[in-house]
Amino acid sequence: MNVAPPRVLAVGLPRLLAGLEFTDRLDRVGHLTTHGTLPALRTEDVIALAEDIDLRGRGGAGFPFARKVRAVVESARRGDGRTAVVINGSEGEPACRKDETLLRRSPHLVLDGALLAAEALGSQEVVIGVTQPYVERSVSEALAERGPLGRSVRVEMLPERFVTGEGTALTRGLNTGITLPPGRKVRTCDSGLRGLPTLLSNTETFTQLAIAARLGALGYRTTGLPDEPGTVLLTIMGQIVIEAPTGVPISHILNMCGMTTGQGVLIGGYHGKWIDGTSAQLASISRESLGAFGGVLGAGAILPLPESVCPLGESARVLRWLAGETAGQCGPCWRGLPALADHFEELAYAGGRSAFDGVNAYMEAVKGRGACSHPDGTARFALSSLEVFSEDVAEHAYGRGCGRPVRGLLPLENGVGAPERKALPAGPSSRTEESTERLVVDWTLCEGHGLCADVLPDVVSLGTDGYPASASMPLPGHLRQQARRAIRRCPALALRLER
Known part of the structure; x- marks a missing residue:
């Protein structure tokens, strides 16, 4: 499905989004006309530039880019000198679409940053990890427009799931096809793509590097704050990508x-x-x-x-989605997060003290115990909801609620929410729409985790051995979204939809 890209705006003159006001996508000629040619920089030049503009990762952690480059250089010196560069183009979250916008509409600017870094490091391999077919097409077209690059540069499709964007999960997916966190601390700068010291950063970070290389540190600092110069890309409600100075x-x-x-x-x-x-x-x-x-x-x-919607109901929808996005490989995550979502919904349904205690208990139970940061981030979101909307918590837990509807404004798929509801989502529907799709189990991959039966109890039943009782099950149309969640949650990637 080719989802419409977000609308783009800019506060002041755009840098990263320059030229997109005139075209849907900048091809090679349009890119060079808009941005000009890219200068070549040595390793020490890239490090100095990144330090001068305080360039940090734009994927969430905000790690200093110069320190990443240094770490890769030092690791390469201890080995055979080979390195790799990986662009993390997997956002994994419907609320964030800035990297999708760059790769889809201005792919050459992203490639500029990655190739600049690869040249400085002497990397012979550059990989762009993406999760959407229309993004893959745009990057593939950009690579074809450039012709031979003197090194291996390719785009790789990975499963579209929340944890794919976690750095070690992404590199593991590129290496093995299994996009799951390894459950142990792995420094990508030491062992990333094919075990090589790897410079891994997200799409916007490499794009900022490409802009800074053209402007120089002084030119880059002409906008934004003195101690945090430049612009940032923001996604508003999953629908608008806007570039603004800090x-x-x-x-x-x-x-x-x-x-x-x-x-x-x-x-x-x-x-x-x-x-x-x-x-x-x-x-x-x-x-x-x-x-x-x-x-x-x-x-x-x-x-x-907005004031017109129920904040707890909106937060409950997100928690349920986050629970469905667990990698399913550690108990605190695949058991704890659904339980947290259950208690949060009970709290919003006047569950009283027991529901409130249940939410707090599971927030504490999952923190610091996962194979990745997903449980911690989910618990942080739940706690924030309780703190900021504390008055609503009292009204919902011990009264009749706030009286406002749940409109599904927070996007959970392709940047859009859900139809308006008067109450929180109920249990499985009894509707029986006909569908030509079937949920299929690949027995060569299935490991009997049983998570599919938890997510799709109306479709999947388990045999006495704990494995699905059937390898091919008809899927009612109204359960397709749940089926997609089951596919994403399967730790062995053993499920697929077929027509």
């Missing part, structure tokens, strides 16, 4: 998009934190400003919640 108030950005701070703003996506509406009016796009309110920009997703 230091711009969040309220101004939202006003440009026809929105307000409302009763609260979720900063950093579904592993981020809520900021109440009043505080969001005072906050701006910078680490210092957001930190003062307990927020982190993360991957740049910003989601304002």
Whole structure:
């Protein structure tokens, strides 16, 4: 399915999004006309430039890019000198679509940054990991437009799931096809692509490097804050990608998009934190400003919640989605997160003290116990919801609720939410729409985890040995979304849909 790209806007003159106001996609000629040629930089030049502009990863962690490059260089010196470069083009979250926008509409700018780094490191291999077919097509077309590059450069399709974007899961997927975190600390700079010291960063980071190489440190610093120069890409409600200099108030950005701070703003996506509406009016796009309110920009997703909707109901939908996105390889994650979502929904349905205690118990139970940061990020989101919407917690847990509907405004698929509901989602539907699709089990991969039966109890039943009782099961149309969740949750990647 070819999903429409987000609308793009800019506060002031765009840099990363330059030229996109005139065309849907910049081909090679359009790219060179807009941005000009790329200078060549030595390793020490790339490190100095990244330090001068304080370039940090834009995928969520905000790790200094110069330190990554140094770590790869030092690791290569201890080995045979070979290195690799990997672009993480897997956002994995419907609320964040900036990297999709760059790879789909300005792919040559992304490739510029990666090839600049590869040349400086002497890397003979560059891989772009993506999860959407229309993004893969755009990058493949860009590589064809460039012709021979003197090194291996390719784009790889990976499963579209939340944990694919985790760095070690992505490199593991590129190496083995299994996009799951390894469950142990692995430094990609030491052992990444095919075991080589690998410079791994997200799409926007490499794009910022390409812009900075052209402008130089002084030119790059002409916009943004003195201690945090340049621009950032933000995704607003999964629908609009906007480029803004650092230091711009969040309220101004939202006003440009026809929105307000409302009763609260979720900063950093579904592993981020809520900021109440009043505080969001005072906050701006910078680490210092957001930190003062307990927020982190993360991957740049910003989601304002209007006064007209139920905040607990909207948060409950996200928690249920996050629970469905678990990698399914550690108990605190694949058992704890669904239980956390259950108790949170009970809390919103006037579950009283027991539901409230259950939410707090499972938030504590999953923290620091997962094979990756997914349980911690999910618990952080749940805690933030309780803290910022504390008045609603009391109304829902011990009263009749806030009386506002759940409209599904927070996007959970392809940047869009769900139809409006008067109440939280109920249990499995009894509808029996006909469908030509079937859920199929690959016996060569199935390991009997049984998660598919947890997610799709109306479709999958387990035999006495704990494996699915059938290898091919008819799928009612209304359960397709649940089936896709089951496919993503399968640790062995043993499920697929067939017509």
